Amino acid sequence: MSAPREEPELDFDYLFEYEYNKGEQLGGTDREHFNYASSNLSASLSPGVTNSSLSNPCHGLQSSNPVISIIPSSSHPPGYGGNLDSEATGYYLSPSIRPVGPPALESPRIEITSCLAMHPNHNQFFNEPDIEEAIPQAKRIHSTATLNLPNVDTYRDPSCLSPASSLSSRSCNSEASSFESNYSYPFTSPQTSPWQSPCVSPKTTDPEEGYQRSMVTCTLLSSPRHSPSTSPRTSISEENWLNAPSSRPSSPCIKRKYSLNGRQTSYSPHHSPTPSPHNSPRVSVTDETWLGNTHQYTSSAIVAAINALTTDPTDMNDGIPIKSRKTAADHTPNMSLKTEPVCDDHSTMSSTNDLSPDDYSGFHHIRKGNFCDQYLSVPQQSYQWAKPKNISPTSYLSPSLPALDWHLPSQSGPYELRIEVQPKSHHRAHYETEGSRGAVKASTGGHPIVQLHGYLENEPLTIQLFIGTADDRLLRPHAFYQVHRITGKTVSTTSHETIISNTKVLEIPLLPENNMRAIIDCAGILKLRNSDIELRKGETDIGRKNTRVRLVFRVHIPQANGRTLTLQVASNPIECSQRSAQELPLVEKQSTDNFPVIGGKKMILNGHNFHPDSKVIFVEKAPVPIIKTEPTDDYESAQTCVPMSQGLTQLSKPYYSQQIMMPPDPGSCLVSGFTSCQQRNTVMSSSPISSPKLHDLSASAYNKCISNPGHTQLGLQQTTGGVPTIQEVPRSIVGHPSSPDQSSPIMLQPQVSLHQSSSCPLGFQQTVYPNSPSSPVPSITQEPSYLQPCSPTHSAVIGQPQHQHQKVQRNESPNSQPLSLPELHEDSNHNLAPIPVTIKREPEELDQLYLDDVNEIIRNDLSSNNNVHS
DNA sequence: ATGCTGGAAGAATTA
DNA sequence: CTTAATTCTTCCAGC
Numbered sequence: 001m002s003a004p005r006e007e008p009e010l011d012f013d014y015l016f017e018y019e020y021n022k023g024e025q026l027g028g029t030d031r032e033h034f035n036y037a038s039s040n041l042s043a044s045l046s047p048g049v050t051n052s053s054l055s056n057p058c059h060g061l062q063s064s065n066p067v068i069s070i071i072p073s074s075s076h077p078p079g080y081g082g083n084l085d086s087e088a089t090g091y092y093l094s095p096s097i098r099p100v101g102p103p104a105l106e107s108p109r110i111e112i113t114s115c116l117a118m119h120p121n122h123n124q125f126f127n128e129p130d131i132e133e134a135i136p137q138a139k140r141i142h143s144t145a146t147l148n149l150p151n152v153d154t155y156r157d158p159s160c161l162s163p164a165s166s167l168s169s170r171s172c173n174s175e176a177s178s179f180e181s182n183y184s185y186p187f188t189s190p191q192t193s194p195w196q197s198p199c200v201s202p203k204t205t206d207p208e209e210g211y212q213r214s215m216v217t218c219t220l221l222s223s224p225r226h227s228p229s230t231s232p233r234t235s236i237s238e239e240n241w242l243n244a245p246s247s248r249p250s251s252p253c254i255k256r257k258y259s260l261n262g263r264q265t266s267y268s269p270h271h272s273p274t275p276s277p278h279n280s281p282r283v284s285v286t287d288e289t290w291l292g293n294t295h296q297y298t299s300s301a302i303v304a305a306i307n308a309l310t311t312d313p314t315d316m317n318d319g320i321p322i323k324s325r326k327t328a329a330d331h332t333p334n335m336s337l338k339t340e341p342v343c344d345d346h347s348t349m350s351s352t353n354d355l356s357p358d359d360y361s362g363f364h365h366i367r368k369g370n371f372c373d374q375y376l377s378v379p380q381q382s383y384q385w386a387k388p389k390n391i392s393p394t395s396y397l398s399p400s401l402p403a404l405d406w407h408l409p410s411q412s413g414p415y416e417l418r419i420e421v422q423p424k425s426h427h428r429a430h431y432e433t434e435g436s437r438g439a440v441k442a443s444t445g446g447h448p449i450v451q452l453h454g455y456l457e458n459e460p461l462t463i464q465l466f467i468g469t470a471d472d473r474l475l476r477p478h479a480f481y482q483v484h485r486i487t488g489k490t491v492s493t494t495s496h497e498t499i500i501s502n503t504k505v506l507e508i509p510l511l512p513e514n515n516m517r518a519i520i521d522c523a524g525i526l527k528l529r530n531s532d533i534e535l536r537k538g539e540t541d542i543g544r545k546n547t548r549v550r551l552v553f554r555v556h557i558p559q560a561n562g563r564t565l566t567l568q569v570a571s572n573p574i575e576c577s578q579r580s581a582q583e584l585p586l587v588e589k590q591s592t593d594n595f596p597v598i599g600g601k602k603m604i605l606n607g608h609n610f611h612p613d614s615k616v617i618f619v620e621k622a623p624v625p626i627i628k629t630e631p632t633d634d635y636e637s638a639q640t641c642v643p644m645s646q647g648l649t650q651l652s653k654p655y656y657s658q659q660i661m662m663p664p665d666p667g668s669c670l671v672s673g674f675t676s677c678q679q680r681n682t683v684m685s686s687s688p689i690s691s692p693k694l695h696d697l698s699a700s701a702y703n704k705c706i707s708n709p710g711h712t713q714l715g716l717q718q719t720t721g722g723v724p725t726i727q728e729v730p731r732s733i734v735g736h737p738s739s740p741d742q743s744s745p746i747m748l749q750p751q752v753s754l755h756q757s758s759s760c761p762l763g764f765q766q767t768v769y770p771n772s773p774s775s776p777v778p779s780i781t782q783e784p785s786y787l788q789p790c791s792p793t794h795s796a797v798i799g800q801p802q803h804q805h806q807k808v809q810r811n812e813s814p815n816s817q818p819l820s821l822p823e824l825h826e827d828s829n830h831n832l833a834p835i836p837v838t839i840k841r842e843p844e845e846l847d848q849l850y851l852d853d854v855n856e857i858i859r860n861d862l863s864s865n866n867n868v869h870s
Numbered sequence: 871a872t873g874c875t876g877g878a879a880g881a882a883t884t885a
Numbered sequence: 886c887t888t889a890a891t892t893c894t895t896c897c898a899g900c
Contacts (some may be wrong), residue, residue: 428875428876430874431893431894431895433894433895433896434894434895434896435872435873435874435875436873436874437873437874437875438873438874438875486873488872488873488874490873490874527893527894529893529894530892530893530894531882531893543893544883544884544891544892544893545891545892547892547893577892577893578876578877578878578892578893578894579891579892579893
């Protein structure tokens with residue numbers, strides 16, 4: 001529902017003109033009524049994006065393992081993380097320690113060694129073959145070598161990966177994944193996973209061991225591949241993923257397979273790490289198999305597994321949930337555990353021999369198809385990902401890079417990886433069954449930009465991009481979203497897809513000539529079906545409402561000492577669902593930052609989700625309120641509160657609406673249930689790891705709290721005194737389709753906060769009132785949000801249109817008229833009285849909890865509260 | 871003919 | 886267990 005596109009006329013004290021952006025949903029309020037007495041209206045809402053979080057993300061794993069130097073496997077170091085290099089905060093990898101190399105491999109395969117060669121300090125790419133498109137000559141050298149070693153790929157790309165790369169959030173899965181991705185990942189294939197200890201944290205896990213295991217398995221399995229005919233081709237190879245031919249094959253089966261693959265990495269706590277009693281020969285096929293036998297694999301077992309590849313594909317179907325539904329049937333045939341000759345249906349596999357671009361993929365198939373593939377056959381259609389034809393010159397995957405779920409700093413020494421332009425807070429991800437929905441864009445209209453500062457070398461580097469969770473306490477690949485490579489005339493940035501530990505990673509060249517700056521216009525977001533991912537054993541995450549992601553960028557910087565420094569930075573959260581994108585209004589640009597309170601000036605707001613019933617509210621900025629911080633989030637408060645107090649800089653973000661709706665510093669700055677309820681996510685996001693200053697109020701999160709019909713108030717009221725607040729009626733309440741008045745379900749009524757005991761006289765209390773007079777006040781849930789401390793006035797757009805409402809509006813009042821003031825006042829009167837502040841204190845253990853858990857707790861609390869209040 | 875969108879219908883889940 | 890409300894997926898149609 002986009003708002004009416006007609007240019008709204010504003011008859012109010014202030015004129016607001018919504019400028020409709022091409023292609024964007026811009027709604028305009030026909031009229032804005034402002035009822036306030038502030039003398040000064042200065043909207044200091046600069047669109048600038050703040051990247052506060054760029055700062056060092058170290059915490060959790062990261063902090064613990066800031067620097068890791070890998071020792072050559074030859075010596076078989078007992079612990080992977082054994083060598084810590086205190087030199088830098090970044091993640092260092094000793095080149096000498098190629099996973100491929102030294103490890104005493106039981107595996108007969110020597111090719112692995114070549115891999116080592118492949119991983120020089122420089123950018124080595126496994127995918128070299130793909131070079132075709134843009135790889136400089138110099139770079140190709142490596143690739144050439146790679147080509148000779150198809151097996152290498154196997155080690156490198158766990159192609160078997162399920163698209164759903166991420167580990168479940170609550171389990172140690174992440175760790176398992178890290179383990180794979182980091183050290184053994186080159187060898188890591190789904191198959192290898194079993195060897196890994198499910199719940200061992202990466203840190204504790206001995207990389208070497210895993211590594212070696214991987215090696216072994218890889219070697220054994222990979223061998224067959226040499227001979228195309230004999231090689232057990234599994235469908236899952238990268239090619240499959242990337243090249244899935246069919247545009248909209250949503251076969252569950254396929255995904256199912258992925259799931260299987262993915263599972264290994266994600267060992268849910270629920271799964272016993274112990275070997276499964278059922279070690280059937282069909283190791284590959286059943287999830288159990290994967291999960292279970294972590295320790296018992298032997299070469300014989302491997303052989304058995306290989307044999308299993310030839311197992312009847314139908315087995316794969318077993319365990320495919322009904323959910324897989326319709327599509328599943330269609331694709332079932334495609335699934336194959338069989339060791340097919342190289343070519344899978346979708347994969348361009350047909351000719352492994354040829355290295356033509358397309359064929360190349362086939363080659364890829366072989367190379368990359370890990371033995372995992374062999375074990376796990378994936379329906380070809382499963383993924384539509386683009387073929388990895390383009391390999392950026394700099395694209396390279398070091399075999400022993402930090403796992404994707406490792407927390408790494410964004411800055412180290414002279415280097416700093418920074419997101420110069422943040423992505424928009426919303427980007428509707430596309431399903432496999434859909435066409436691409438384009439690249440993620442920046443809120444400013446362009447695309448996100450990432451830049452590496454402090455790098456003075458002439459050697460191009462590669463930025464890796466993957467989709468991470470928005471749960472900043474545990475930044476890791478998102479299980480339900482994958483990065484999607486966008487190509488086409490509109491894309492200026494070359495990129496290459498690869499898969500690391502079941503996570504699709506986009507590699508983008510970072511060139512010195514571009515000042516090590518990359519415009520990310522080639523990254524879309526693919527949504528995987530929840531059912532497919534949730535089916536994976538060990539996957540504890542749920543997809544429902546888990547729709548926020550972050551773009552995670554990594555760069556590996558070769559060091560003089562031969563090590564590699566890895567920096568990482570995560571973007572602000574991005575809401576990927578369709579629905580949410582239609583909810584909160586989002587101001588991206590405004591023509592002016594301030595204007596006289598007397599009005600008369602025109603202000604143009606650009607943004608999204610402006611609805612006829614959206615209102616623009618001005619708030620006069622005032623002295624910064626003292627903000628109470630919540631003990632549980634020390635670092636958060638440190639980062640959020642401080643900046644706030646220093647200048648309210650956050651207000652000048654494009655996410656006005658969001659900010660308004662929620663405290664810029666939700667976690668620390670607001671003592672509100674609201675904050676605790678939904679903003680945990682956001683707050684967390686602002687953790688050092690991600691760039692957090694953006695407190696994105698994701699609709700989903702927002703709704704969680706708001707939709708809580710019972711909570712009377714979330715306590716954001718004036719805790720600091722003088723802080724304007726917004727009270728919003730829960731949408732569930734607001735949306736009364738039947739009510740004619742619903743056309744403007746919510747009104748924002750700025751008003752002097754006389755009743756506030758604030759020290760800030762100029763503070764305004766802004767309240768969202770249900771437009772419907774009939775709406776029983778008592779039933780109104782008031783969602784306090786942080787507007788702006790009493791400082792320069794700024795405008796905010798608040799909207800809450802529901803589809804139904806909008807429809808009603810359109811039908812009944814095409815030219816949606818503003819609500820009558822009388823009503824507004826009437827309602828507002830109800831709310832004039834200060835609302836008691838309810839301060840919730842979260843359990844100290846929150847830090848240990850995952851966001852979901854926290855939210856759940858909060859919800860429960862709120863519910864209790866509501867009941868009490870009601 | 872392809873993407874890229876914005877909308878929606880209908881199924882699947884939750885509350 | 887049933888119903889209503891949400892959310893998720895899949896489709897459509899218009900650039």
